[in-house]
Amino acid sequence: MTSIVLYCRPGFEKECGAEIQEKAAWLEAFGYLQIAKNEGIVFYHLNNPEDGEKIMAKLPLKRLIFTRQWFVTLTDKIALPDYNRVEAIVEELGSEWQYADLRMETPDTNDGKALSKFCRKLAVPLRQALRKKKVLTEKNQHEGAVLHALFFSGTEVILGYSLGNNTSPHVMGIPRLKFPSASPSRSTLKLDEAFLYFIPKEEREYRLCSGMKAVDLGAAPGGWTYQLVRRGMMVTSIDNGPMAESLMETGQVKHRMVDGFKYEPIKHEIYWLVRETKKREKVNIPDQTPVDWLVCDMIEKPQRVVDLIIHWFTQGYCREAIVNLKLPMAKKYDTVKGLLDKLKDALPNCYYEAKHLYYDRDEITLLVKYKVHRDNQR
Ligand SMILES: C[S@@+](CC[C@H](N)C(=O)[O-])C[C@H]1O[C@@H](n2cnc3c(N)ncnc32)[C@H](O)[C@@H]1O
Incomplete structure (x- = not known):
C-alpha cells in the first residue's frame, strides 16, 4: 500500500488529516486517513499508489498549514532484525533509485525522543552503506529525492521519499532555534x-x-x-x-x-x-x-x-x-x-x-x- 506520511504538532492530527484529504482531492487523489492521536503523525493511505508521486509533485508543502514535513512511502512498516539492521534497510531499498539526502525520523513523542539517539547512531553506518551502493549521492539536494526512514522502535521502520524542492529542510520539519538569552520572553x-x-x-x-x-x-x-x-x-x-x-x-x-x-x-x-x-x-x-x-x-x-x-x-x-x-x-x-x-x-x-x-x-x-x-x- 502507498501512503503519504505527514508530521504535525502532536494533538493536531485531526486538522492535518482533514487538510491533506481536502487538498489531495483537488488533485483527484483519494484515500483514507489513519491517525495516531498525540503522536504527531498522520497516514493518508492512497486508493491509487501512483497518486503519491502526483501529490508530492503538485501540492506545495507550504500550502499545508498543519503539516511540518511529509513523505510518500516506499515500504510498509518493516520488521528489522536485532542485528544487521543497516544491511536489512539497504537490501529493502535496492539500487534502482538514488537519493540526495537521508533523514532519520521518529514520532514527536517522549518515546520518539529517546529513539532519536539510537537513530543518530545508526545514521552513520547507514549513510556509509548507502553511499557505497551509490544509493545516497548527497548531490543536488534541492532537486533530488530525500530518503526518509521513520522509526517506531529499534526494529520497526517505514521507508519513503520526498522531493528536494518540496520538502522541509529540517528533520521532521523541526527547526532547532537557540533561545537568545537577551530576549525577555520565549515567544x-x-x-x-x-x-x-x-x-x-x-x-x-x-x-x-x-x-x-x-x-x-x-x-x-x-x-x-x-x-x-x-x-x-x-x-x-x-x-x-x-x-x-x-x-x-x-x-x-x-x-x-x-x-x-x-x-x-x-x-x-x-x-x-x-x-x-x-x-x-x-x-x-x-x-x-x-x-x-x-x-x-x-x-x-x-x-x-x-x-x-x-x-x-x-x-x-x-x-x-x-x-x-x-x-x-x-x-x-x-x-x-x-x-x-x-x-x-x-x-x-x-x-x-x-x-x-x-x-x-x-x-x-x-x-x-x-x-x-x-x-x-x-
Ligand atoms: C502573548 S503576549 C505577547 C508576548 C510578546 N510577543 C513577546 O514576545 O514578549 C500578549 C500580549 O498582548 C497584549 N494585549 C492583549 N490585548 C491587547 C490589546 N488590545 N492592545 C494591546 N496589547 C494587548 C497583552 O498585554 C500581552 O502582553
Missing part, C-alpha cells in the same frame, strides 16, 4: 522562526533590513520586539504591559500604552509628537510612508485580529505583516479556512501564507504582504 522564537520560514534567504536583505520601521502589537515584555531590534529596525511597541528595560535602552524602541485595536500609526505619532515636544502650535508631521512591518501577538479572537489586518492593509499602513492567530476553539481547520477566505475576499491585492510553525502552540502564524514586484518593495 521570541515564534517570530524568529516565522522570519526564517516565510522570508526566503535571498530576499532577507531587502525585506528585513536595518533602518526599517516596525509596529509590534501586544508587544510586552518584548520577545518579538527583540527580534525586530536585533535586525536593526526602529520599533513602536504597543502594550499596556511593561517592556523590558534592556530593549528601551537600545534607543530603537518607542513604547505606547494604548489599545492595539485603536492604534493608528500616523494619527498617534502626531499626538505624541505634540505631547513630547510641548509645541502645540507647529507640529512636523512625521514621515507618512507606511511602516515596513506590522507584527501582532495579541491574545484575542482570531476573527478580530484578521479584521485588524484587513484594516491595516486597506489603509496602507504597512508593507508586510506577521500575525499570530490563536486557535483555542474545537474546529480549528474550519475556522482557519473561514479566516483565510475572508482575507482573500477583502484583500485581493495581497498575498498570504499561513503555517502552524514548530514554536507555535494553539495558534498559527500568518504572513500578509502586497502583491508587488520585487523592485517596488522598498
Whole structure:
C-alpha cells in the first residue's frame, strides 16, 4: 500500500488529516486517513499508489498549514532484525533509485525522543552503506529525492521519499532555534522562526533590513520586539504591559500604552509628537510612508485580529505583516479556512501564507504582504 506520511504538532492530527484529504482531492487523489492521536503523525493511505508521486509533485508543502514535513512511502512498516539492521534497510531499498539526502525520523513523542539517539547512531553506518551502493549521492539536494526512514522502535521502520524542492529542510520539519538569552520572553522564537520560514534567504536583505520601521502589537515584555531590534529596525511597541528595560535602552524602541485595536500609526505619532515636544502650535508631521512591518501577538479572537489586518492593509499602513492567530476553539481547520477566505475576499491585492510553525502552540502564524514586484518593495 502507498501512503503519504505527514508530521504535525502532536494533538493536531485531526486538522492535518482533514487538510491533506481536502487538498489531495483537488488533485483527484483519494484515500483514507489513519491517525495516531498525540503522536504527531498522520497516514493518508492512497486508493491509487501512483497518486503519491502526483501529490508530492503538485501540492506545495507550504500550502499545508498543519503539516511540518511529509513523505510518500516506499515500504510498509518493516520488521528489522536485532542485528544487521543497516544491511536489512539497504537490501529493502535496492539500487534502482538514488537519493540526495537521508533523514532519520521518529514520532514527536517522549518515546520518539529517546529513539532519536539510537537513530543518530545508526545514521552513520547507514549513510556509509548507502553511499557505497551509490544509493545516497548527497548531490543536488534541492532537486533530488530525500530518503526518509521513520522509526517506531529499534526494529520497526517505514521507508519513503520526498522531493528536494518540496520538502522541509529540517528533520521532521523541526527547526532547532537557540533561545537568545537577551530576549525577555520565549515567544521570541515564534517570530524568529516565522522570519526564517516565510522570508526566503535571498530576499532577507531587502525585506528585513536595518533602518526599517516596525509596529509590534501586544508587544510586552518584548520577545518579538527583540527580534525586530536585533535586525536593526526602529520599533513602536504597543502594550499596556511593561517592556523590558534592556530593549528601551537600545534607543530603537518607542513604547505606547494604548489599545492595539485603536492604534493608528500616523494619527498617534502626531499626538505624541505634540505631547513630547510641548509645541502645540507647529507640529512636523512625521514621515507618512507606511511602516515596513506590522507584527501582532495579541491574545484575542482570531476573527478580530484578521479584521485588524484587513484594516491595516486597506489603509496602507504597512508593507508586510506577521500575525499570530490563536486557535483555542474545537474546529480549528474550519475556522482557519473561514479566516483565510475572508482575507482573500477583502484583500485581493495581497498575498498570504499561513503555517502552524514548530514554536507555535494553539495558534498559527500568518504572513500578509502586497502583491508587488520585487523592485517596488522598498
Ligand atoms: C502573548 S503576549 C505577547 C508576548 C510578546 N510577543 C513577546 O514576545 O514578549 C500578549 C500580549 O498582548 C497584549 N494585549 C492583549 N490585548 C491587547 C490589546 N488590545 N492592545 C494591546 N496589547 C494587548 C497583552 O498585554 C500581552 O502582553
